[in-house]
Structure formats: structure tokens, C-alpha cells
Amino acid sequence: MRVEALAGDGGDEWVAFSALSGETHLINETSAAIVDLLDEEVPASIDSIVDRIVGETGLPHDEVRLLLADAWELLLHGGLIRAVTVTDHHGPAP
Amino acid sequence: MTTDQRPRPAVEPVPGDVRSAMSGGGVWLDLGLLTVRVRSTVPELAAPLCSVYPGMVEIDPRDWADLHVELAEGAGPRRWLRRQSRFTCDGERPFEPFPADHALPLFEWGTNWVLARRMNDVLLLHAGVLERDGLALVMPALPGSGKSTLTAALSLRGWRLLSDEFGAFDPQTNQFRAVLKPVALKNRSIEVIRAFEPTAVLGPEFAKTRKGTVAHLAPSAAAVALRGVPASPGAVVFPRWQSGSATQWLPARPKVVFTTLAFNAFNYAAMGASGFQAVVRLTRRCPAWQLIYSDLDDALHTLERAWPEVRERALSESAP
Numbered sequence: 001m002r003v004e005a006l007a008g009d010g011g012d013e014w015v016a017f018s019a020l021s022g023e024t025h026l027i028n029e030t031s032a033a034i035v036d037l038l039d040e041e042v043p044a045s046i047d048s049i050v051d052r053i054v055g056e057t058g059l060p061h062d063e064v065r066l067l068l069a070d071a072w073e074l075l076l077h078g079g080l081i082r083a084v085t086v087t088d089h090h091g092p093a094p
Numbered sequence: 095m096t097t098d099q100r101p102r103p104a105v106e107p108v109p110g111d112v113r114s115a116m117s118g119g120g121v122w123l124d125l126g127l128l129t130v131r132v133r134s135t136v137p138e139l140a141a142p143l144c145s146v147y148p149g150m151v152e153i154d155p156r157d158w159a160d161l162h163v164e165l166a167e168g169a170g171p172r173r174w175l176r177r178q179s180r181f182t183c184d185g186e187r188p189f190e191p192f193p194a195d196h197a198l199p200l201f202e203w204g205t206n207w208v209l210a211r212r213m214n215d216v217l218l219l220h221a222g223v224l225e226r227d228g229l230a231l232v233m234p235a236l237p238g239s240g241k242s243t244l245t246a247a248l249s250l251r252g253w254r255l256l257s258d259e260f261g262a263f264d265p266q267t268n269q270f271r272a273v274l275k276p277v278a279l280k281n282r283s284i285e286v287i288r289a290f291e292p293t294a295v296l297g298p299e300f301a302k303t304r305k306g307t308v309a310h311l312a313p314s315a316a317a318v319a320l321r322g323v324p325a326s327p328g329a330v331v332f333p334r335w336q337s338g339s340a341t342q343w344l345p346a347r348p349k350v351v352f353t354t355l356a357f358n359a360f361n362y363a364a365m366g367a368s369g370f371q372a373v374v375r376l377t378r379r380c381p382a383w384q385l386i387y388s389d390l391d392d393a394l395h396t397l398e399r400a401w402p403e404v405r406e407r408a409l410s411e412s413a414p
Binding site: 024 | 347348349351352353356363366367370371374377378
């Protein structure tokens with residue numbers, strides 16, 4: 001997954017490209033931050049993502065959770081992230 | 095793809111020689127990005143081909159051509175009643191036969207069709223591209239945009255034409271390369287350009303084609319001489335001709351630039367990540383505007399006034 005800002009100085013217009021599907025998506029800054037934080041190989045829980053953003057931005061926990069609430073469905077729908085069932089800490093279920 | 099650096103013959107071949115060569119080994123057209131070998135048994139092709147590709151038709155065989163295209167007369171008894179020409183490239187025949195006297199439009203559309211499907215080592219935008227100060231002005235083709243008319247007009251006012259159809263962006267060098275072909279003008283645009291520049295060199299008019307009447311504007315001698323010289327990304331302009339409208343020059347948002355460039359590229363999907371990164375780089379690099387106009391002269395003046403800003407921005411970005 002490649003995520004790029006469209007303006008040289010960042011801004012809220014980003015694009016993501018999935019080499020797997022060949023699809024390109026216009027996304028906002030919040031979604032770009034989530035995709036950037038995720039590792040393609042290792043799943044992460046919503047709580048851990050919220051914790052990392054709280055740690056990096058210093059924003060209140062509830063505010064970050066609220067900020068991300070709208071992003072999940074869009075990212076899932078666009079195929080930029082997928083939900084997995086984690087059986088142990090080594091990786092997703094087959 | 096190659097650009098042959100051999101010196102060009104001082105004397106242009108005459109249509110009779112071109113006709114004869116095309117019915118044998120063929121002639122070669124160096125478009126800048128690529129070379130096309132053309133063979134034809136349709137005698138009606140030679141004269142208009144020479145008139146709209148001035149200084150570009152070569153009889154001497156080259157070692158290499160990227161595309162090998164052929165126009166042949168139709169077979170069967172019907173050819174005695176109504177002569178036809180058929181376009182073929184590597185066994186593919188993308189179009190139904192055209193009347194023999196429409197051989198040039200068939201050659202142009204056929205070659206464009208093949209080009210759009212095969213040139214996958216460059217990002218091939220559907221756009222007019224012109225150069226000034228070493229910088230490319232990219233005008234993506236949206237339906238009814240008046241892109242060809244504006245491209246033709248700019249090329250007649252000192253902007254160097256790289257292409258009217260193909261914005262060929264090389265992701266290895268980050269530069270636009272010429273795919274130099276004549277500008278295809280349609281219907282009312284033909285008279286608009288004749289009135290705009292009475293000395294413009296247009297080939298014959300072909301009436302009742304699938305796009306109405308078409309005529310082709312020949313590239314300038316400078317554009318032909320410099321077709322091997324690339325241009326760096328300069329600006330993106332989305333032209334839109336709107337009857338009776340005052341000229342409007344409106345900034346375009348990056349997401350509009352990205353989506354328009356990507357969705358107007360012939361091979362964005364085929365290029366995968368390389369195409370994605372190329373469009374991202376163009377979007378970041380190029381200031382972009384929408385140009386709404388009805389007065390061609392005023393549209394050109396607007397572009398001329400904006401160009402110093404493009405040049406300054408390019409200079410500041412290239413500074414260490």
C-alpha cells in the first residue's frame with residue numbers, strides 16, 4: 001500500500017494505491033494516518049491504533065477514537081484495510 | 095523506443111516517391127518518442143501525409159521502428175464500385191474500412207489507437223502538450239473542452255507542440271516527450287483556426303467522417319526539429335470552451351488534478367504503482383487551473399499572463 005499527499009506541504013488531500021488490487025483511492029488525512037500506521041503483515045487492534053495516535057499527537061483518547069470512528073468503514077469499504085480474527089499474537093487466522 | 099540521431103535529408107521526398115516507397119518497403123515517421131513504419135497500397139495517402147508531416151517522412155530505411163502499420167486497399171468485387179482502405183497493425187484491424195480518399199484520417203486514428211494501447215513504458219495522458227521555457231503545459235482532454243483548438247492556437251503563437259493527443263510522461267526522467275503528430279481539428283474548429291491564423295498549414299478537409307469534418311494542422315518546423323527534446327512538467331490547465339463565456343482562470347484543487355490526470359491516462363491501470371507515483375509527482379509539481387473561455391485570443395493572453403508564475407515556481411523548485 002502506498003499513501004501519498006497530493007500537495008507538497010501535506011494538506012487534507014491524500015491518495016492511496018493498492019498494488020494488490022490496482023485500485024487508487026482518494027482519502028483524507030485521518031485515513032492516511034491510519035494506513036500509514038498499519039503494518040501490511042501484522043494486524044493491529046483499534047485500541048492499539050488509537051493508543052499510538054494518542055502517543056504521537058498528545059490528543060485526548062476519546063477525541064482520537066471519535067476522529068477515527070468514521071474512517072473505519074470507508075477504509076474497509078475501499079479495501080484499504082481488512083478485518084481479521086486474531087487467534088494469537090503471531091498473526092491472523094487462516 | 096529510439097530517436098534516430100542521423101542527419102535528416104536536406105530535400106524532402108515528393109509525394110510520388112513517398113507513394114512508391116510506401117507500396118514497397120515503407121516510409122518512416124520519427125514522432126520523437128517512437129518511430130512508425132508506414133506501408134500503403136492506397137495511393138491517396140501519400141500527398142496528405144507529406145503535407146501534414148512536413149520534414150518527418152523518410153524514405154531511407156531505418157534499422158528500427160516501434161510500430162509497423164499498413165494501409166491496404168479493400169479486397170473483393172466491391173472495390174471496383176467503391177474503393178476502400180483498411181488499417182492493419184500486426185494483424186490487428188481495429189476499424190472498419192474507410193473510403194480510399196479518407197486514408198489519412200484512417201491512418202491517424204489507427205495509429206493513435208495502437209499507440210494508446212502499446213506505449214506502456216511512459217504514462218500516456220490523453221492531453222495536449224506544448225512547451226515554453228523548457229516547461230510543459232499539459233491540457234488534459236475532457237469532452238467538449240476545445241483542447242485541440244487551444245493546442246493548435248498556442249502552437250501557432252510560438253509554443254512548441256509536443257502532442258495534441260498524447261502527454262507522454264517518462265517516469266524514469268520525469269519529463270514529457272514529444273509524440274509529434276498533426277493536430278486533428280474537427281468541424282467548426284477548422285474555420286476558427288483558419289481565421290485565427292490564415293497562414294496555418296492545414297491538410298485537406300475530410301467530410302462525413304465518424305467525427306464530422308476533420309482537417310489536420312501540420313506541426314511547425316521548430317516543433318519538428320526539436321521533437322527529440324523533452325520538457326519538464328510546468329503546469330496543468332483544464333480548458334473548457336463555453337459559448338459566450340467571459341474568460342475565467344480558476345485554481346484547480348490537487349485532488350481534481352490527480353483524478354483528472356489518472357482517469358484521462360490511457361495506461362494508468364496498466365502501469366500500476368509506477369503510474370500512480372508519476373501522477374502524484376505531476377500533481378505536486380504542477381500548478382493547475384481551469385480555463386473557461388469563448389474568446390480564443392483572450393484565452394491565450396490569460397495563459398501568457400500566468401506563465402511567468404509557472405516559470406518562477408519551476409525555477410524555485412529546481413534551485414539547490
